[in-house]
Amino acid sequence: MNFWFSVLRQTGRNLRQTWTTQFMTCLTVSLSVLIFSFFYLVYLNMLNAGDKVSDDLRLVVYLEEEPGPELQEQLRLKITQFDQVQEIKFISKAEAYSRFAEELGDNRDVLTDMPTDFLPASIEVTPLKSLRSLGQIKLFAEYLTTIPGSQKVQYGQKWVERFYYFIQLLSIVVLLSGFLLILTATFMVASTIRLTIFGRQEELELLKLVGATNNYIRTPFLLEGILLGLMGSLLGLASLYTLFQWTLRHFSGEGFLDLFTFTFFPPGIIFTIVILSIVLCTAGSYTSMQKFLRI
Amino acid sequence: MTDTTTSSRTAMIEVIKVSKSYPPNVTALADISVSIASGEIFFLIGRSGAGKTTLLKLLCNMERPSNGLIEVAGMNIHQVTGNKLAKLRQKVGVAYQDFRLLTDRTVAENIAISMEVSYKKPQIIRSRVRNLLAQLQLEDKHDILTGDLSRGEQQRVALARAVANSPTLILVDEPTGNLDATSTTQVMELLTRCSNSGATIVIATHDETLYRHSTHRVMKLHNGELASLTRGDEV
Ligand SMILES: Nc1ncnc2c1ncn2[C@@H]1O[C@H](COP(=O)(O)OP(=O)(O)OP(=O)(O)O)[C@@H](O)[C@H]1O
Ligand SMILES: [Mg+2]
Numbered sequence: 001m002n003f004w005f006s007v008l009r010q011t012g013r014n015l016r017q018t019w020t021t022q023f024m025t026c027l028t029v030s031l032s033v034l035i036f037s038f039f040y041l042v043y044l045n046m047l048n049a050g051d052k053v054s055d056d057l058r059l060v061v062y063l064e065e066e067p068g069p070e071l072q073e074q075l076r077l078k079i080t081q082f083d084q085v086q087e088i089k090f091i092s093k094a095e096a097y098s099r100f101a102e103e104l105g106d107n108r109d110v111l112t113d114m115p116t117d118f119l120p121a122s123i124e125v126t127p128l129k130s131l132r133s134l135g136q137i138k139l140f141a142e143y144l145t146t147i148p149g150s151q152k153v154q155y156g157q158k159w160v161e162r163f164y165y166f167i168q169l170l171s172i173v174v175l176l177s178g179f180l181l182i183l184t185a186t187f188m189v190a191s192t193i194r195l196t197i198f199g200r201q202e203e204l205e206l207l208k209l210v211g212a213t214n215n216y217i218r219t220p221f222l223l224e225g226i227l228l229g230l231m232g233s234l235l236g237l238a239s240l241y242t243l244f245q246w247t248l249r250h251f252s253g254e255g256f257l258d259l260f261t262f263t264f265f266p267p268g269i270i271f272t273i274v275i276l277s278i279v280l281c282t283a284g285s286y287t288s289m290q291k292f293l294r295i
Numbered sequence: 296m297t298d299t300t301t302s303s304r305t306a307m308i309e310v311i312k313v314s315k316s317y318p319p320n321v322t323a324l325a326d327i328s329v330s331i332a333s334g335e336i337f338f339l340i341g342r343s344g345a346g347k348t349t350l351l352k353l354l355c356n357m358e359r360p361s362n363g364l365i366e367v368a369g370m371n372i373h374q375v376t377g378n379k380l381a382k383l384r385q386k387v388g389v390a391y392q393d394f395r396l397l398t399d400r401t402v403a404e405n406i407a408i409s410m411e412v413s414y415k416k417p418q419i420i421r422s423r424v425r426n427l428l429a430q431l432q433l434e435d436k437h438d439i440l441t442g443d444l445s446r447g448e449q450q451r452v453a454l455a456r457a458v459a460n461s462p463t464l465i466l467v468d469e470p471t472g473n474l475d476a477t478s479t480t481q482v483m484e485l486l487t488r489c490s491n492s493g494a495t496i497v498i499a500t501h502d503e504t505l506y507r508h509s510t511h512r513v514m515k516l517h518n519g520e521l522a523s524l525t526r527g528d529e530v
Contacts, residue, residue: 002414203397209357210456211384212412214377 003216010220015227018196022228025192029232030239032181033277037240037265039174044269045262046167057160059125059137061144062151066093066121075147079125082143083136087126093117120151137164182280189228189284193221197292204292218289225285229278236277237270306366307333307464307495308354313363315349315519323349324519327363331497333463336490338506338527339499341516347499348392350516351466354497355389356380367464385413388457392468392499394449398442402433402452405441409460427455430485432478447473454482458489465489465496471505479504506530 015022067075067090076088091099096119101108125144127137137160144153197204207217244264265273308331315324324346331337339347352358353365356372365372367387375383388409396405403424410420428434431451436444441452450473457465467486471479483505490496498505506513506527513530515522523530 002416005417006411006414202395206395206397206408207412208381209355209384209389209395210409210412210460211381211386213381216381216412 007216007219007223011223011227014196014200014220014224018192018199021192021195022224025188026228026232026235028188029185029228029277029281030235032185033233033236033273034239036174036178036181037237037273038243039170039177040269041240041244041265043167043170043174044265046170048263057127057137057155059127059141059144060154061123061125061147062120062154063122064120064149064151067149071149075123075149078147079123079144082140084128085125086128087124089124089126091122091124093119093121096120096122185232185277186280186284189225189281190288192228193224193285193288194291196221196224197288214293218286218293221285221289222282225282226278228285229281230274232281233274233277237265237273305333305369306330307335307368308497309364309366310350310354311364311366313350313353313360313365315346315353315358316361322519324353324360324516327516327519327521329514329521329524331495333495334490334493336486336496336498336509336511338511338513339497339516340501340503340506340513340530341522343501344518345516346519347516348468349519351389351468351497351499354464355387355466356384381412385409385460386462387464387466388460388462390450390454390457390465390467390470394453396441396449396453396456399440401438402428402436402441402444403438405452406456406459409456413460415460423459424455427459427485430488431455431481445473447475447478450474451478451482454485458485458494461489461492461494463494465494467496467498469500470498471500471502503530 072090079085079088094116097111097116100119101111104111125140127140137155141153141155144150204217241264244262248262308329310327310329310331313324313327314322316322327350339350341347349358353360354367354372356375359373367383370383372380372383397408403421406424406427407420410423415423425434425437428437431454433448433451433455436448436452441449444452450470454467454470457467465486470482470486474482479502486496486498500506507530509527511527512524513527514524515530
């Protein structure tokens with residue numbers, strides 16, 4: 001009880017004396033959090049968009065012959081050997097014909113002279129709706145050309161590839177920015193605490209001489225680290241949220257943004273970011289403190 | 296019954312063949328041995344540079360001896376570390392020759408520090424601070440920054456901080472260097488009260504009026520060596 005009373009008073013004193021440095025550090029931390037979570041938010045929303053797009057993503061394998069039920073079963077097995085899929089649908093020549101006729105609508109007259117089996121039979125494969133399977137779709141298509149009796153495989157090649165590379169680039173950006181910003185924030189907090197320690201060296205040495213325990217000396221600085229991490233991440237996330245709302249308000253209803261629904265972080269991720277930021281800031285202050293206490 | 300006699304005879308401080316040299320080749324203390332009993336008032340004298348402050352620094356673990364052994368309350372203080380060292384230091388009050396006050400804090404805050412580190416209750420700290428300031432006639436300085444005080448006032452604040460936490464060992468370096476006769480008497484009365492409540496006190500001084508008419512032991516150092524160890528009235 002008295003320990004915490006003393007420690008809190010000490011922390012208050014620290015903050016009052018060095019609030020400008022602390023404030024700047026808090027801003028740095030929040031800027032780091034803002035930049036990182038911005039990329040991360042874009043990344044998450046892209047993943048969602050990927051989900052949506054792959055809704056209508058299908059690989060169509062055109063077959064030389066119409067497979068009998070037994071062969072169908074064998075092909076089905078062959079396909080699922082590569083990966084789990086959401087759906088495999090066999091389209092017979094007749095089905096293909098009637099579908100085509102339906103699409104032609106009023107112009108179906110053109111088909112009157114055609115035999116009903118002029119369209120090839122095919123298999124429609126719908127991959128699982130995950131980004132991983134989206135990334136693998138090229139490999140999947142290559143695999144499908146090797147199954148016996150397949151003539152040609154079709155899917156939205158160009159588009160899928162571009163999207164895939166874009167997502168890859170984005171995840172690299174997220175990882176890299178995350179890593180760099182973690183370094184920046186930790187380093188900033190460590191050096192701020194070192195500055196505060198430096199400015200109070202006389203007092204801290206006296207505290208040691210009159211018998212203050214290491215915990216008594218250390219805890220106020222750790223509290224400062226926690227506070228910096230908490231305030232910094234909350235400020236960063238709050239600014240991101242404001243930015244997010246602003247973007248939604250100003251760009252919704254305008255063309256391409258309507259393709260996707262944008263969502264903010266779920267509470268779990270917000271919580272993780274805040275905790276992570278607190279842990280890093282505390283670690284930064286802890287290392288500075290250890291250096292001093294060893295002297 | 297035997298208990299009390301042994302405890303009054305137990306040594307608070309054992310200094311055994313202690314030397315201290317500073318680089319490159321300053322010998323501040325050479326081969327000093329002395330045993331100071333619990334509850335004793337012990338004087339350290341000698342010319343400037345004789346090694347008085349050095350000995351006190353060794354006793355409170357601010358410096359390590361180059362040779363020899365120092366025990367305080369039965370513990371080899373130079374082997375104690377961490378929380379044990381902190382606990383030990385809470386029981387040793389030191390008034391430094393250069394005061395070591397925090398000049399940007401008030402008198403009350405400076406005195407409170409030594410009690411805060413052992414988690415005394417705030418109201419106990421407040422009343423102890425007022426009580427000490429009254430004994431040293433510094434009541435009106437309670438909320439003054441120590442940087443604004445005169446040397447003599449700073450000296451007394453440093454002493455008040457040393458005794459505030461009721462330590463069992465009090466080390467005082469030149470407690471009366473800047474004081475007039477009345478203030479000197481007040482300081483000695485305060486130290487005597489601490490001694491009466493059981494504290495061991497070691498005083499380094501140039502002021503022979505402090506010990507001349509007493510029976511306390513006086514150790515004289517000369518160039519780091521023990522020159523004499525006699526009763527105050529026989530020096
Ligand atoms: N940190 C140090 N480095 C080098 N020499 C030192 C150091 N501290 C003290 N000395 C030397 O050790 C000797 C003893 O110093 P000390 O401070 O113990 O003297 P003192 O008896 O307290 O003197 P005074 O009465 O002036 O306070 C002196 O010659 C001093 O110069
Ligand atoms: Mg001295």
